[in-house]
Amino acid sequence: MADTQRPLSPHMGIYKWQVQMVTSIVHRATGIALSVGTLLVLWGVFSLASGEDSYNQFKTCLGSPIGMILLIGWSWALFFHLCNGIRHLIQDGGMGYGIPQFVRSSWLAIIGSVVLTIIVWAYVLTAGGAA
Amino acid sequence: MSANGPQYDVRKQLRNPLKRARGLGSAQSGVGHWWTQRVTAAALVFLGIWFVVTVLGALHADYATARAMIAKPWNALLLVAFVLAMCWHAVLGLQVVIEDYVHTRWLEVSLLVLVKFIAVLGTLATLMAVLRVALGA
Numbered sequence: 001m002a003d004t005q006r007p008l009s010p011h012m013g014i015y016k017w018q019v020q021m022v023t024s025i026v027h028r029a030t031g032i033a034l035s036v037g038t039l040l041v042l043w044g045v046f047s048l049a050s051g052e053d054s055y056n057q058f059k060t061c062l063g064s065p066i067g068m069i070l071l072i073g074w075s076w077a078l079f080f081h082l083c084n085g086i087r088h089l090i091q092d093g094g095m096g097y098g099i100p101q102f103v104r105s106s107w108l109a110i111i112g113s114v115v116l117t118i119i120v121w122a123y124v125l126t127a128g129g130a131a
Numbered sequence: 132m133s134a135n136g137p138q139y140d141v142r143k144q145l146r147n148p149l150k151r152a153r154g155l156g157s158a159q160s161g162v163g164h165w166w167t168q169r170v171t172a173a174a175l176v177f178l179g180i181w182f183v184v185t186v187l188g189a190l191h192a193d194y195a196t197a198r199a200m201i202a203k204p205w206n207a208l209l210l211v212a213f214v215l216a217m218c219w220h221a222v223l224g225l226q227v228v229i230e231d232y233v234h235t236r237w238l239e240v241s242l243l244v245l246v247k248f249i250a251v252l253g254t255l256a257t258l259m260a261v262l263r264v265a266l267g268a
Contacts, residue, residue: 031224038218042257045257045261048198048260049259078183089176120183127191
């Protein structure tokens, strides 16, 4: 057995809130959400392969209020995972580890993902709604 | 010796200590996992942007238009590449999440295998569907 007398990491409750915590856990959460969203892509491609009726059904489901809400959520998740993923790739290259840069890039990923989501949905809505 | 318990007493082991030490190391697959996660991530930066732009271009497409779009060689190729990279990346990512948070061993292993099954099936299904559209079957 491991020695249980060793010092343990303190619980989450005593840490001061920091933006890097949020980007870290949200990166995981969006990753899980996007894994589920993969099934939506599969459904779309499948509906194209199986005929006009199933394709129209697919479009109707996506265009419904619930479908739109899910799509907005998934598009934001995609853009956040993309922005924060690029941030992580840059960090994997050994850059951006200073605390000010680390905090700044966290905010950049959050703001960037929101801006991209707004741009895409502004385009969708001005082009006359989804589906 | 005593801190590790009696099961680590080399005098009671039939195997050579060197053999044991070799077997107790890492699984040797960590770097491959890490690197593949990054390579698929880099691919998905480009494929993901392509996917979003393509979907936005197909917003109001009817069935025939959407089918014709996917049937184009470049779109068919990139769509298959996108789904393949995405499923691979998702398997690696979900694996880490499951290993971190699921502490019941049988449940952990079951989930890991289940995720892989779904990802492989999903990738093959997409490949078949895209081929069907692209080849006009």
